[in-house]
Amino acid sequence: MPSIRAPANKRTTTLTVAVKCRPLTERERGRDIVRVNDNKQVIILDSDISKDYIDRVQNRTREKIYCFDHAFGPHCTNLDVYKSSISSMISGVVQGLNATIFAYGSTGSGKTHTMVGTQEDPGLMVLSLHTIFDLIKKCKSSDEFEVSCSYLEVYNEVIYDLLEKSSGHLEL
Numbered sequence: 642m643p644s645i646r647a648p649a650n651k652r653t654t655t656l657t658v659a660v661k662c663r664p665l666t667e668r669e670r671g672r673d674i675v676r677v678n679d680n681k682q683v684i685i686l687d688s689d690i691s692k693d694y695i696d697r698v699q700n701r702t703r704e705k706i707y708c709f710d711h712a713f714g715p716h717c718t719n720l721d722v723y724k725s726s727i728s729s730m731i732s733g734v735v736q737g738l739n740a741t742i743f744a745y746g747s748t749g750s751g752k753t754h755t756m757v758g759t760q761e762d763p764g765l766m767v768l769s770l771h772t773i774f775d776l777i778k779k780c781k782s783s784d785e786f787e788v789s790c791s792y793l794e795v796y797n798e799v800i801y802d803l804l805e806k807s808s809g810h811l812e813l
């Protein structure tokens with residue numbers, strides 16, 4: 642059985658963390674305190690207008706800066722996210738390597754939008770599947786491919802099958 646290795650021209654890394662800051666909803670207007678800088682930094686602005694006098698006169702801020710492998714602002718599409726942080730791992734998958742992309746965030750943070758997307762802005766699962774099937778179609782070897790999909794949600798440490806909503810929660 643041939644051994645499977647990462648493609649030689651691919652940068653191998655164990656973990657990449659990307660953050661996507663979705664546009665604010667109507668209800669959130671006025672709490673516009675997130676900025677993305679340089680495609681890598683997320684800046685949470687100091688929203689405290691009632692801060693201590695001494696902080697104000699000394700121009701002290703409680704602004705926080707967080708750095709990630711990739712950071713995407715509200716105008717970025719799912720395709721932008723896909724191109725810069727995911728597409729390179731898909732060719733490895735077609736060669737038999739394992740890869741996991743998972744979305745993490747609180748309720749309403751945009752996980753479904755990012756993974757599934759819409760007709761106009763297809764999500765990462767849709768874009769990945771298109772690439773996988775394109776690569777399989779173009780593959781000139783006699784290899785046979787078997788593609789299977791599952792779509793799971795982990796919520797409060799319970800696993801749900803989102804393709805079979807009536808299935809209740811799954812066991813580990």
Ligand SMILES: Nc1ncnc2c1ncn2[C@@H]1O[C@H](COP(=O)(O)OP(=O)(O)OP(=O)(O)O)[C@@H](O)[C@H]1O
Nearest residue numbers: 663664715717746747748749750751752753754755
């Ligand atoms: N990049 C985006 N552009 C436009 N709207 C977005 C974007 N990301 C999220 N939204 C909108 O924000 C709302 C919440 O997003 P979504 O349903 O994807 O969150 P979620 O993290 O999957 O939530 P839950 O955990 O409750 O299922 C939706 O109305 C969605 O359309």
